[in-house]
Amino acid sequence: MSHAPEPQTGRETRLLVLVVGVAAIVLLLLAQWRFPNSNLSVVAPTSAPLAGLAARATFDEMSNALGDVVSRVSPLTVVVPLVADPAGEGEGKTPAPKIEDESADADSVDGDAVPRPDAWGLALRVRDDLALMHAPAGLVPSEFSRVVVVGRDEERELLLLRPLDPPLVAGGDVLSGAIRTFPGFTFVAALSATGVGPTVQPVFVGRAESMQDPRWSHALIPAEAGSPLIPGALVFSLNSRFIGMVVGGDQPMVVPAPAIETLVQGLSMLEGEPQ
Amino acid sequence: MRDVPPDVRRRELGGPDPIDRRLRQSGPPSPLAPIWSLLMTRSALGMTPALTPAVMFLSVGFVMGPGLLGWISPVLLDRLSLAVTIALAVLGVLVGVALGRELRHSAGLLLGASMESAVTTVMVGGSAMFFISRTGMPIDASLIGFALALGLCASSSSATSADPDSEPAAAIATRVADLDDVLPIALAVPGFAILAMSTGANLWVMALAPAAIGAGVGVIGWLLFERAESGPERVVFVLGALSLAGGAAAYLHVSPLPVGLVAGGLWTLLPGRVDRVVENDLRRVQHPVVVLLLVTAGASAMFSVAAVWLLPPYLLFRLAGKVAGAWIAAPRLDVRSSDLAAFLMPPGVLAVAFALNFAQMLPAGSGQALLATVAFGTAAFELFALFVVPQWGTRGRG
Numbered sequence: 001m002s003h004a005p006e007p008q009t010g011r012e013t014r015l016l017v018l019v020v021g022v023a024a025i026v027l028l029l030l031a032q033w034r035f036p037n038s039n040l041s042v043v044a045p046t047s048a049p050l051a052g053l054a055a056r057a058t059f060d061e062m063s064n065a066l067g068d069v070v071s072r073v074s075p076l077t078v079v080v081p082l083v084a085d086p087a088g089e090g091e092g093k094t095p096a097p098k099i100e101d102e103s104a105d106a107d108s109v110d111g112d113a114v115p116r117p118d119a120w121g122l123a124l125r126v127r128d129d130l131a132l133m134h135a136p137a138g139l140v141p142s143e144f145s146r147v148v149v150v151g152r153d154e155e156r157e158l159l160l161l162r163p164l165d166p167p168l169v170a171g172g173d174v175l176s177g178a179i180r181t182f183p184g185f186t187f188v189a190a191l192s193a194t195g196v197g198p199t200v201q202p203v204f205v206g207r208a209e210s211m212q213d214p215r216w217s218h219a220l221i222p223a224e225a226g227s228p229l230i231p232g233a234l235v236f237s238l239n240s241r242f243i244g245m246v247v248g249g250d251q252p253m254v255v256p257a258p259a260i261e262t263l264v265q266g267l268s269m270l271e272g273e274p275q
Numbered sequence: 276m277r278d279v280p281p282d283v284r285r286r287e288l289g290g291p292d293p294i295d296r297r298l299r300q301s302g303p304p305s306p307l308a309p310i311w312s313l314l315m316t317r318s319a320l321g322m323t324p325a326l327t328p329a330v331m332f333l334s335v336g337f338v339m340g341p342g343l344l345g346w347i348s349p350v351l352l353d354r355l356s357l358a359v360t361i362a363l364a365v366l367g368v369l370v371g372v373a374l375g376r377e378l379r380h381s382a383g384l385l386l387g388a389s390m391e392s393a394v395t396t397v398m399v400g401g402s403a404m405f406f407i408s409r410t411g412m413p414i415d416a417s418l419i420g421f422a423l424a425l426g427l428c429a430s431s432s433s434a435t436s437a438d439p440d441s442e443p444a445a446a447i448a449t450r451v452a453d454l455d456d457v458l459p460i461a462l463a464v465p466g467f468a469i470l471a472m473s474t475g476a477n478l479w480v481m482a483l484a485p486a487a488i489g490a491g492v493g494v495i496g497w498l499l500f501e502r503a504e505s506g507p508e509r510v511v512f513v514l515g516a517l518s519l520a521g522g523a524a525a526y527l528h529v530s531p532l533p534v535g536l537v538a539g540g541l542w543t544l545l546p547g548r549v550d551r552v553v554e555n556d557l558r559r560v561q562h563p564v565v566v567l568l569l570v571t572a573g574a575s576a577m578f579s580v581a582a583v584w585l586l587p588p589y590l591l592f593r594l595a596g597k598v599a600g601a602w603i604a605a606p607r608l609d610v611r612s613s614d615l616a617a618f619l620m621p622p623g624v625l626a627v628a629f630a631l632n633f634a635q636m637l638p639a640g641s642g643q644a645l646l647a648t649v650a651f652g653t654a655a656f657e658l659f660a661l662f663v664v665p666q667w668g669t670r671g672r673g
Contacts (some may be wrong), residue, residue, distance in 0.1 A: 012612045016602045023595040027402055027588055035412040071639070188581060 062187070062202055065238045070200045072240040076125050076161050076174050079118030079193045080133055081142040108263050117142050120193035123161050124234055124245060126175055131161045134232040134247050148187040151267035156215060157231075157248055160267045178242035178257030182221060188243060191234040203229055211253070218259035223252035291392035312434045312622030315522050330657045332566055333650055336573020347574040355571050359631055362564045365557060366368065366628050367535020368517065370460060371489075372550050373453045374536065375543025376643065384447075387604035388454035391619070392430035394603060395596030396459065400426030402592040403490050412584055416641040420469035424633040425585070427459040427466060428649040429593040432565050433623020447610045456625050463530045463632070470636050471528060484529045489537025492520045496538065500552045530632050565624050572627040575634070576642075582647035590651045594620075594659075620660045622653045 065118050121141070123133035131147065134157055141147050141161070151160030182205075190203045210219035223229040231248035244254040253264075339346040339417035377384060384590035404422040407414060414421050432452040468481040496516045520538055524531035541548040576582075598616045605612035634642035 009611075012602060012605075015613055016598050019598045020595045023402075023591040026591055027406060031406055031409040031586055033410060035584060215560045 007273070040232055066189055066200045066202055069236050069240050070198060073174075073191065073236055073242075074198050075167065075236075077145060077191065077193075077196060077198050077234065078123040078125065078131050078133075078161070078165075079149055079195075080121040080123050080145045080161070081195075082119045082121050082139040083117055083142045083250065085138055087139040097200075117195075120194035120195060122191060122198055122234055122258075123147065123159075123163070124174065124242070125163065125167055126260065128167050129162055130264065130268070131163050132245070132260060132264060133159050133161055134245060136248060137160050151270060153267060154264065156263070158263065160264065169190060174242050175257045175261050178244075179237055180258060182243050182254075182256065182257070184221075187238060189236045189238060190229055190246075191236065192230065192232060203235075205229075213253065216255060216259045217262040218256055220253040220255055220259070223254050229254065252266060308552075317497050321328075327621065327657045327661075328565055329569060329621070329627070329653050331574040332569035333576075333627070333654050336570035337576060337650075338573075339570070340574030340576070341578045347570075352575055353572065355567070356635065357521070357525065358567060359571055360525045360635070361518055361634050362567050363628055364521040364524065364531040364535040364538075365560065365564050366568075366571040366625060367392045367460060367489075367532040368520075368539035368553065369535075369557065369561075370453070370456045370532075370625075371536040371539020371541075372543050372554060373539075374457050374652060375540045375550065377450065377454055378544075378665050383607060384450055385454050385457065388451040389458040390607075391451065391597070391600030391604040391615075392432075392455040392458045394600035395430040395593060396423075396462065398426075398535040398596035398599065399429035399482060400642045406585075406588045410584070412581065414641050415638040417469055417473060420466060420472075421637065421645065422643055423462070423466045423469065424629070424637070424645055425589065425648065426647070428626050428633070429460055429589060429596060429622070429630040429652075430459045431456055431622050431629060432597070432619040433621050433625065444610045444614040445618060447608050448615055450609065451604070451615065452619055454621070455619070457536070457631065458529075459608035460532045460536045463629070464533050466633070467528070467530050467636055468635070476528065480527060481529055484527045485524065485533035486537050488520060488523045488527070488529075489534040490541065492516050492523075492534065493538040493541030493545070495519070496542055496553070497547065497549050501547055508574050509552060510556050510559075514552055528636065530636075532628065532632060568624055568628055568631060572631055572646060575631070576647040576650035577643060579638070579644060581644035582651065585644060585648040586651060590655060593622075593652065594655065617660075621657050622649075626653050 119136070119139055121132035121133045121139070124175065125131045130150070135141075137154070137157055141149060141159070144222050145243040146164045149159055150162050152158075153160075175178050184205055184207055187202050187204050190201045191198045192201070193199075205221075210221055213220050221244065223231075229235065229252060231246050231252050233246045235242055235243040235246065235254055242257055244256045245260060246252050247255050280575065281418050336347065338344055341347065341349050343351075374385070403425045404418060406412075407418060407422070432455055464482060464485050468476075471481050496513070497514045498514070500509055502618040504513055515539070517535075520534045521531045524534045539550070539553070540554055597619050598612070601616035601619060602612040605615050608615065626649055630646045634646040636642070637645060
């Protein structure tokens, strides 16, 4: 073999210019599009390679399962700051549950600061452009929230919202993939809202005999079957399938997915939303 | 350029191992032997073999994975994570051994191969950064870290379409393909550090741990391997050392590839025959390691909008990067740049190894997108080499 360097011929240079030029032009053309309103697929968080070898207590398994649920379903939820409804004050409605925080209005002293909300609500994205949330009477989304109220069901204390931010994942299948018949006697994950995002509590749901309520199209599950289930919480199974939404009333109830589907369709038609 | 003994060429995918040799020696010829030999003949009917390991086992893994048949469940993939980490350390050792030997023969070849891989890394990483920021694609990780990871995955080459003994250009391309993995493996160290910044990890630990672990494992192996009293005892020592390398890297959340690179390089450069000992023992696990990595990657890769979105710039700029890198490096290597670029098109198992490694470190969403992009890109380039590379190469040589 010779030691003389192989000279670059004109063909080699033309090939280089052609390939790089075509790549650059195609890239510029492709970059004109915007990424569609679905996102990186939601998958289970990767665990450390050694995690599988470590001895774990049963509660560690539960912790991992709950963390898994939060990471999977958080993109399907919207945290909404709630404030007392100015129009509803003095009309005999239930007073808004105030957060016991003496510094609640401290942030609003500064004219530019966002006022501290009275409560946080957690909305479930039932479609890519719609979310459903339980809001106690007298509370409405804050003007600083990233949602627009498109429908209201005062009897059931539910709001149909249009989030201003695009969904992190295509959320249309959250209801279709939901558990239709909940058997009970199992742990569930109850998601509720905080100022920094959704949080989760494990709740054991015992005997869950469904009850008919004339306000709802499908039978409900009494929330007292799992004592910490508070109105507004979203209930998921430990494998991240939607079970239902807890609503208030005389007795908190878990509204199953079929009833929510029916309600959303009704509210959407009422407000002229496309199906 | 000086001729290199055949044993120097590592051929991470195509090299014969004891299983190959045993298969070739065994029994009477099968009735299917003519068809098999036709498939395995280089450039038969103007095409290189279709059954490259990357195409075969990525497809097998994809079909068996959770996305289709579900025979490989997410739980099993999770359990395989540690085995993958050790397999990555094994690949790092193979590259380190090749590096140690080539350094003795030709540092210029390493420089040329590093230039080629650096150009590919920059072009793919830069185009990915531009594309992601312009299209508003959401990434749940550092954009620089993600783009660097994609670029490093793209820079790997295996030259599996080339028979290293067929012609001088193929011989050089094979050695370049062996050595162009060194710079990306070294760059994986800062890449991991960038990705770990958001987790609050100690950057000094991230930067220094791979070299420290690799040096420790290298010294342990150097002291132990040649003192083993029997073959099985030596195999236990070798596998134990590699498990230590992979396990320590996993514990500290650093890449096992540079750990293995340092250990393999040390075993070659230190006095004695430790590198030969390790090489002989690793030959037994070479094919299982490749199959494990490819099947795991195929099973873990899932179609997503993000992966489909990233695939076109990845394919285009890996092609452009290889052509540009070869154009820059070829004058130093006594080879036509078009020939070199053609032979370097197949990414091989190291691209998949890089992707699996970064997917372990990245947040789940972007890790999945990276792995799927690289897995599908690897299969696409193997097929691209099947149809285009021979014609491209021969036209230039004619």
